[in-house]
Amino acid sequence: MRRMLALLLCCLSLPAMALSVTFINPGKHDEVYWLTATRAMEAAASDLGIRLQVLYAEREHPRALALARQIIAQPAAQRPDYVVFSNDYGTAPELLRLFEAAGIHSFMAFSGRDDQPGQPAIGLPRMHFRHWLGSLEPRAEDAGYLTARALIERGRRAGLPRINGKLPLLAIGGDRSTPSSLLRSAGMRRAVTEAGDVVLLQEVYAGWNRQRAQEQGGWLFRRYPQARLLWAGNDLMAFGAMDAWRQRGGQPGKDAFFSGINTSAQALAALRDDSLSVLAGGHFIAGAWSLVMLYDYHHGRDFGDEGLELVRPMFTLFNDRSAAQFMQRYGQLDFSRVDFRHYSKQHNPGLRRYNFDFRQLL
Structure with missing residues (x-):
């Protein structure tokens, strides 16, 4: 009996396995927008204790499929708990088929389901593809x-x-x-x-x-x-x-x-010197918000009560003042000053609805 109790206490003292997420980034590794999205996700992952891996498709949509197959080819114990991807160039149907067959939970961010004529019908999340949990899109x-x-x-x-x-x-x-x-x-x-x-x-x-x-x-x-x-x-x-x-x-x-x-340093500088007359951005944060949703889901707070396909306002129209604010706070692509736990329902039980508006970060 004492041996069983000692074994139980030992198991309880072991650190819980961290939630793991792989993001198939459709952009190039040195492309400012997609690099910014990655940095924001890394900050959110750090706050939430998520092990995040980012794989770049380098704007080559066949490569996104190859990366998915690479993930699936790993031993089951090494596969991520969740894969986040964007439906760039209409790759979602094939990616969903691959992850469903492998039994890997998936989530669409940035670009979601496409109902354009000629695109394969994929249905709604958790229907034909039971492991497709949902999607989060900026209201493009x-x-x-x-x-x-x-x-x-x-x-x-x-x-x-x-x-x-x-x-x-x-x-x-x-x-x-x-x-x-x-x-x-x-x-x-x-x-x-x-x-x-x-x-x-x-x-x-x-x-x-x-x-x-x-x-x-x-x-x-x-x-x-x-x-x-x-x-x-x-x-x-x-x-x-x-x-x-x-x-x-x-x-x-x-x-x-x-x-x-977009919110590249060059774009914000061009807006401030008036060579670029109009600029909107902030939607790069969709990946970080997706991690918040998956973290909550993993801990029993299903985002489904707000909908499985969320399309939320994330864009803000920048002016000289807000451009200066953004550059001062995040110009080095360092989002560590944002505490992403503040936006999690798991960490804030009284939170009833996600607020994904980018303006709050300024």
């Missing part, structure tokens, strides 16, 4: 809408030339298959429709790439010489279009106006 349409509306207002104030009474607008979107990309563009179009005095001349897709956006911006400006407003789906594509405008002898922020999305 907000980013497109907020930036386009502010850009249009900037053009009005500048008294830009019009075509048949309307301000001409050009747009460079991310890609044609990632849900968040399509929603950003939809938000931009909604702002154009609401404005009434704006015409969208053409939208092209640069695959989130600066060089490609520069090439496309060059021929867009040649094709539409009256256009002085350009909306872009991220900061890199905005910079590419600005490069093209400078090559024509123009001055961004003076004789043409550009908008972007």
Whole structure:
């Protein structure tokens, strides 16, 4: 009896196995946005005692599938408790099939389920794929809408030339298959429709790439010489279009106006020197919030009572003051000053609803 009691006390004294999560990051390891998302996740993991592994797909969607197979090929004891991934380039159906067959819990962050025609139907979380727990997306349409509306207002104030009474607008979107990309563009179009005095001349897709956006911006400006407003789906594509405008002898922020999305140091600096007229961001935090949700789920606080597919506002429109605040607090991509336990239902039993608005971190 004493031996059994001693064994029990020994087992109780052993540290609990840490919750483990692997994030298949769809971006490049040196891409500012996805690096920022990773750093925020690392800070959340540190606060919550999560063992986090990050694998980069380097913007090559077949590589995301290869990384999933690499995870599954590990001995069962070495596999993560959960895998977080983004539905970039429509990879979700195949990733879900792989993780379901292996019995690994999965969670979508950043870009969720895609209901576009031609995409395989995957149903709702915990239905066809029982191990797919849910998803968390920034409300991506907000980013497109907020930036386009502010850009249009900037053009009005500048008294830009019009075509048949309307301000001409050009747009460079991310890609044609990632849900968040399509929603950003939809938000931009909604702002154009609401404005009434704006015409969208053409939208092209640069695959989130600066060089490609520069090439496309060059021929867009040649094709539409009256256009002085350009909306872009991220900061890199905005910079590419600005490069093209400078090559024509123009001055961004003076004789043409550009908008972007993201919180890179370069984008925030460009906003402050007014070469970039409009900037929204903050959505990189979705990965960190996902870890909070999975931590709570793992400890018996299922997020399902708020919904299995959460789409929450996370974008904020930056101005000079908030850009300076962000740079002061997080300019080195150090999010250790945020205590992510404060947002956990497990650590705060009275918390009834998650607050994922980025503005609270400023």
